[in-house]
Amino acid sequence: MRIRYNSPVILTFSIISFIVLLLNGFTGGRSTALLFCVYRSSFSDPLTYLRMFLHVLGHSSLSHYMGNILLMLVVGPPLEEKFGSKSILGAIAITALISGLVQFFFFPSSALLGASGIVFMLIVMLSMTGKNAGSIPLTMILVLVLYIGREVYNGITTPDNISQLTHIIGGICGAAIGNVFYSRGGRRRR
Numbered sequence: 721m722r723i724r725y726n727s728p729v730i731l732t733f734s735i736i737s738f739i740v741l742l743l744n745g746f747t748g749g750r751s752t753a754l755l756f757c758v759y760r761s762s763f764s765d766p767l768t769y770l771r772m773f774l775h776v777l778g779h780s781s782l783s784h785y786m787g788n789i790l791l792m793l794v795v796g797p798p799l800e801e802k803f804g805s806k807s808i809l810g811a812i813a814i815t816a817l818i819s820g821l822v823q824f825f826f827f828p829s830s831a832l833l834g835a836s837g838i839v840f841m842l843i844v845m846l847s848m849t850g851k852n853a854g855s856i857p858l859t860m861i862l863v864l865v866l867y868i869g870r871e872v873y874n875g876i877t878t879p880d881n882i883s884q885l886t887h888i889i890g891g892i893c894g895a896a897i898g899n900v901f902y903s904r905g906g907r908r909r910r
Contacts, residue, residue: 730796752778757833758820772820778833788835795842815841815893837890844894
């Protein structure tokens with residue numbers, strides 16, 4: 721019996737995020753502030769552009785990391801198996817960029833980090849598993865309604881450091897990207 725690296729994008733993302741978390745601890749948060757969270761900064765700073773993508777690798781604590789990565793390890797591998805590593809990496813990059821841009825332009829006084837938008841993108845994509853031409857799976861509708869409803873409710877009623885908008889953006893990206901992937905017939909892409 722041998723161990724197989726069965727989901728290269730999801731596993732590599734998880735490992736890199738853990739290394740980033742360790743680096744955060746060793747540098748007293750300076751590495752995360754420099755590279756792994758997105759916030760309003762100058763367009764002349766080349767790191768501004770990197771942070772638009774890299775913010776999803778940063779986490780504020782071990783519990784923040786575990787909450788995101790455990791879910792990612794559950795929902796990500798079946799999607800990577802179905803659509804291929806390149807497609808999932810592309811979906812992660814698109815979702816990271818969109819959530820990074822929204823944070824950058826609309827919330828100039830705060831920073832964003834973590835993979836929760838990516839996790840919710842994957843959850844919505846997975847809920848679309850039964851999608852066929854001309855039909856929408858009820859599971860997808862329920863996930864979207866319950867999930868987005870909960871995030872809107874939490875955003876209004878709970879003052880915390882959690883970006884419900886990022887979760888909603890992840891869910892919307894998951895629906896849009898999943899629709900594109902499933903419209904191709906769910907064929908595996910390397």
